[in-house]
Amino acid sequence: MTLTIPFRPSAPGPTAPDPTAPGSTAPSPATLARGEVRLDGVTKVFGRGASATTVLADVDLRVAPGEFLAVVGPSGCGKSTMLSLVAGLDRPTSGTVGTGGKTAFMFQDATLLPWLTAAQNVALALRLRGVPRGERGDLTRSLLERVRLGSHADRRPHELSGGMRQRVALARVLAQDAPVVLMDEPLGALDAMTRDRMHDEIERVWAEAGLTVLFVTHNVREAVRLGDRVVLMGSSPGRIVTSRPIELPRPRRLDSAGVAELAAELTAELREEGARRGG
Amino acid sequence: MGDDATATGGTADLAVVDPVAVDPAGTARRSVGTPLRSVWRATWPKLLAITLFITAWQLVVLTGWRPPYALPGPPTVARELWDLVLVDPKFWPALVTTLRRAAVGFLFAATVGTVLGIAVARSRVLRAGVGSLITGLQTMPSITWFPLAILLFGISETAITFVVVLGAAPSIANGILSGIDHVPPAFTRLGAVLGAGGWRLYRYVVLPAALPSYVAGLNQGWAFAWRSLMAGELLVIVASRPSVGSRLSFSQEFGNAPQLIAYMLVILVVGMLADTAFTASARRMRSRRGLASD
Ligand SMILES: Nc1ncnc2c1ncn2[C@@H]1O[C@H](COP(=O)(O)OP(=O)(O)OP(=O)(O)O)[C@@H](O)[C@H]1O
Numbered sequence: 001m002t003l004t005i006p007f008r009p010s011a012p013g014p015t016a017p018d019p020t021a022p023g024s025t026a027p028s029p030a031t032l033a034r035g036e037v038r039l040d041g042v043t044k045v046f047g048r049g050a051s052a053t054t055v056l057a058d059v060d061l062r063v064a065p066g067e068f069l070a071v072v073g074p075s076g077c078g079k080s081t082m083l084s085l086v087a088g089l090d091r092p093t094s095g096t097v098g099t100g101g102k103t104a105f106m107f108q109d110a111t112l113l114p115w116l117t118a119a120q121n122v123a124l125a126l127r128l129r130g131v132p133r134g135e136r137g138d139l140t141r142s143l144l145e146r147v148r149l150g151s152h153a154d155r156r157p158h159e160l161s162g163g164m165r166q167r168v169a170l171a172r173v174l175a176q177d178a179p180v181v182l183m184d185e186p187l188g189a190l191d192a193m194t195r196d197r198m199h200d201e202i203e204r205v206w207a208e209a210g211l212t213v214l215f216v217t218h219n220v221r222e223a224v225r226l227g228d229r230v231v232l233m234g235s236s237p238g239r240i241v242t243s244r245p246i247e248l249p250r251p252r253r254l255d256s257a258g259v260a261e262l263a264a265e266l267t268a269e270l271r272e273e274g275a276r277r278g279g
Numbered sequence: 280m281g282d283d284a285t286a287t288g289g290t291a292d293l294a295v296v297d298p299v300a301v302d303p304a305g306t307a308r309r310s311v312g313t314p315l316r317s318v319w320r321a322t323w324p325k326l327l328a329i330t331l332f333i334t335a336w337q338l339v340v341l342t343g344w345r346p347p348y349a350l351p352g353p354p355t356v357a358r359e360l361w362d363l364v365l366v367d368p369k370f371w372p373a374l375v376t377t378l379r380r381a382a383v384g385f386l387f388a389a390t391v392g393t394v395l396g397i398a399v400a401r402s403r404v405l406r407a408g409v410g411s412l413i414t415g416l417q418t419m420p421s422i423t424w425f426p427l428a429i430l431l432f433g434i435s436e437t438a439i440t441f442v443v444v445l446g447a448a449p450s451i452a453n454g455i456l457s458g459i460d461h462v463p464p465a466f467t468r469l470g471a472v473l474g475a476g477g478w479r480l481y482r483y484v485v486l487p488a489a490l491p492s493y494v495a496g497l498n499q500g501w502a503f504a505w506r507s508l509m510a511g512e513l514l515v516i517v518a519s520r521p522s523v524g525s526r527l528s529f530s531q532e533f534g535n536a537p538q539l540i541a542y543m544l545v546i547l548v549v550g551m552l553a554d555t556a557f558t559a560s561a562r563r564m565r566s567r568r569g570l571a572s573d
């Protein structure tokens with residue numbers, strides 16, 4: 001049931017579109033494997049008439065199950081918009097978006113609910129997923145241990161550091177038990193050292209759980225450090241410029257020569273792209 | 280920072296030495312301090328204010344501006360208050376009647392206000408139709424409802440409750456409404472991502488997020504309820520059922536100034552106690568959410 005549902009909103013929330021509504025959803029081109037993500041000819045236009053802006057233009061993207069895809073691009077090129085479409089929080093104006101299974105989302109600022117403790121934040125995801133009450137306690141504990149926060153379960157978000165908050169958010173993502181995880185600049189607000197640790201944390205969790213990850217970042221090095229593949233996006237309108245597999249062996253280090261070299265190459269490419277656009 | 284375990288690939292070992300994780304539960308513990316000290320810190324300005332007030336009152340009495348039967352001094356009123364609380368057989372029944380009316384009216388108003396607030400928040404039609412009416416009602420002096428209430432319900436408990444509810448419900452409805460309207464969009468998005476829609480979004484995300492504003496609305500609603508009730512008890516005197524308001528009214532009719540002032544002090548104290556309770560719960564909630572600033 002979680003398999004191969006084209007253009008599947010991750011959540012039937014109020015902002016989630018009705019997948020049966022007429023409009024953008026063309027018949028699914030093929031069934032998707034669990035963890036696969038596929039965008040075909042996706043265009044997103046905000047506004048109407050004179051004020052209409054095309055934020056994404058004809059984006060085709062395929063992400064294999066278990067792949068770690070890093071997405072880099074200038075501010076405003078539509079990265080967040082693309083993740084929202086994949087999450088089913090918004091609908092494309094045309095084209096199709098499909099994911100094999102549910103999606104989980106990790107936000108830039110962790111977005112923990114301040115009236116709940118770390119454990120309760122994680123447990124809420126379990127509860128909304130339908131995990132019975134009796135199993136939630138143990139599961140929450142083991143999830144927090146997986147992100148090494150076992151001893152902080154009863155702290156409230158404001159009593160945690162920025163890095164700890166993001167680890168709780170990571171545990172919550174795991175609690176959603178979705179094969180596809182979308183991360184929108186989840187480490188943007190962290191200092192370099194905490195960031196470095198979070199890279200390890202995310203990489204470990206990704207490998208253990210066999211997740212498909214779409215990781216949006218401004219930081220090209222971070223993208224190279226983490227991704228199996230890096231997708232470069234350009235702006236006005238937002239589209240995919242290049243897609244580059246990263247063949248450096250894991251584990252990688254942010255400050256290793258290989259990562260730096262590839263990052264420099266990709267940065268040059270991004271800059272060239274910006275210049276071509278007259279930006 | 281650069282030369283630790285990562286170089287050899289020990290990715291899993293790194294977070295163990297996270298310096299932040301070692302940090303003990305500092306912030307929350309520090310602000311508590313010794314309880315006695317913080318009680319004193321909160322109390323002494325109040326004691327000072329009360330002392331100043333009583334002194335000023337006594338000074339006015341000493342000037343002979345009004346004869347003592349109209350404006351008694353603090354010692355006379357204190358003695359009267361003492362008698363009232365310990366001797367007067369009518370005091371406690373009157374206070375109980377008044378507090379019961381306040382509680383019933385307030386609970387009623389809380390129910391009506393909460394349901395109304397949520398309904399208006401959820402329905403575009405209701406919002407357009409009733410939204411501004413609620414604010415309008417809130418600005419209306421509740422005493423103006425009494426003539427109608429007496430026409431509708433006679434001189435009765437119901438008339439009083441009716442006005443108390445009308446006085447308090449709009450504030451409560453507005454409190455929860457503005458709480459719901461100001462839920463950070465990030466939380467609603469999170470709810471959607473976690474698969475909470477419709478009622479479950481309200482239950483787990485929207486209503487808890489709106490709680491501080493709701494409590495502020497309840498606090499304001501209580502103040503309006505208490506005011507409306509006092510107005511009502513002065514106007515609607517239900518026979519053979521003494522209340523704080525009716526005792527106040529009789530004190531005036533019988534020219535018993537010390538008793539009149541003593542009852543006013545009782546009214547003031549009840550209002551302040553309730554406000555203290557609301558303020559304390561609001562502060563507790565804010566600090567649990569990491570919002571406390573003072
Ligand atoms: N709801 C909306 N209505 C109108 N325009 C929007 C809306 N959401 C986004 N946009 C526009 O779409 C463009 C892309 O926004 P988006 O947030 O996807 O960019 P981004 O690549 O994530 O940028 P950043 O790196 O700064 O986060 C921006 O120009 C933005 O102004």
Ligand SMILES: [Mg+2]
Nearest residue numbers: 079080081184
């Ligand atoms: Mg963005």
